[in-house]
Amino acid sequence: MPRSTPDLIKLATRAPGNLHKEATLRELKRIKQELIELQDRLYAENRRSVLVVLQGMDASGKDGLIRRVFSGINPQGVRVHSFKEPTKLELAHDFLWRVHQQVPPRGMLHVFNRSHYEDVLITRVAGLIPAEEAHRRFTAINAFEKLLQQAGTTVLKCYLHVSEEEQRKRLEERVTDAAKQWKYEAGDEEKARQWPAYRTVYEDVFEHCSPASCPWHIVPADQNWYKAYEVARLLRDALVAMNPQYPSNKTERPK
């Protein structure tokens, strides 16, 4: 676990300058072909699983990223779960209860659009829990993710890092751009003012919930093409490391 607090302000929100958009998109296309084959092997092997945890501030582009990276992979082996405001039933349980129900069984690749981390992010920005409770939850989260890993799940955590300026621009477009108006929600103006508050609580997460065995990846997110490429690449590398294999046969064959 890193000993010092990462400083989000200092981390890139854009692609490295030497990267060309068109070439990167071609590379993304190639990586997606690899992902299709690797997921097929993961599913056929039916022994291990993958959980991609996506976090990011409002308008960091989580929905678009899911479409760009995971479209084309066999949907039978992929499941996306979007965590919304908890229901009364969910709130009547511990904060990991509803999350635990959605973790991937053997062979599956699950994607969390938001996750258990909201319980140490929005809850803090909204002043619903004190810092001590957040720190108790960090411990619980680390233990939970370790449990999943020990059961054969590769956990890939990606933070879509959008700059304050880009976020403001995108939230404004929801009002001014006819094609984006349906995304507008009451409170979007308020969200645009909360970037610094979210920065603080995210930094606390990266300090306390990023053990070497399960680190956070900070993905520059001001450009949609780059973040899709980056997340696809991270997922490809994780799957290559797992190296799933087609089983020779499911049960014994006749002689």
Added chain:
Amino acid sequence: MPRSTPDLIKLATRAPGNLHKEATLRELKRIKQELIELQDRLYAENRRSVLVVLQGMDASGKDGLIRRVFSGINPQGVRVHSFKEPTKLELAHDFLWRVHQQVPPRGMLHVFNRSHYEDVLITRVAGLIPAEEAHRRFTAINAFEKLLQQAGTTVLKCYLHVSEEEQRKRLEERVTDAAKQWKYEAGDEEKARQWPAYRTVYEDVFEHCSPASCPWHIVPADQNWYKAYEVARLLRDALVAMNPQYPSNKTERPK
């Protein structure tokens, strides 16, 4: 509801003779683009939903069809559920209990790979329930599907109609073809002998669970390219009929 029993033996298992494979695959590609846009509108509209029920005998190609038709659609709005042998907990409830939990909420497109129909198919072939119980279940199924439709769900039921010869060939390939051996399961030889038994119980389903408002579509399934085209076309037509719309905005915008 049709008054006479449909005779599966008389229904085509191959594409019409005037259809060319290459041209049909090009058309499938075009239809998939339409599906991507229509699903996006369904999701944004967030008012209605779609349930695709896929049934077919073993080796009729359900898994491959799901990959061919639904890959490429935004996975955030699509969920595939494969119904396997029921667990003890599931068996401790009525047969629709586990199925009801997986129906699509507003905005979503769900695909059932096998479904509640197994409870009036394999159960009968295996001699687990008498004909009277099957007929009680037909009534329950019709009421259940009507409930879903009244809640805004379009239910599209497709039977992948594979011929006895083609099924035998495919099951044999699981033994002889190295790339398909992992699909082999004990009992595949037995399955190849059960085509006539399944034919009888499927015909009973088509007679009793195919009201005009929720008919079964019998899809010729001996050729993978044709069945994918046919199911994609049926789904496209269903979505066009629903004509989902992007909402102008989610909540009230500032003036």
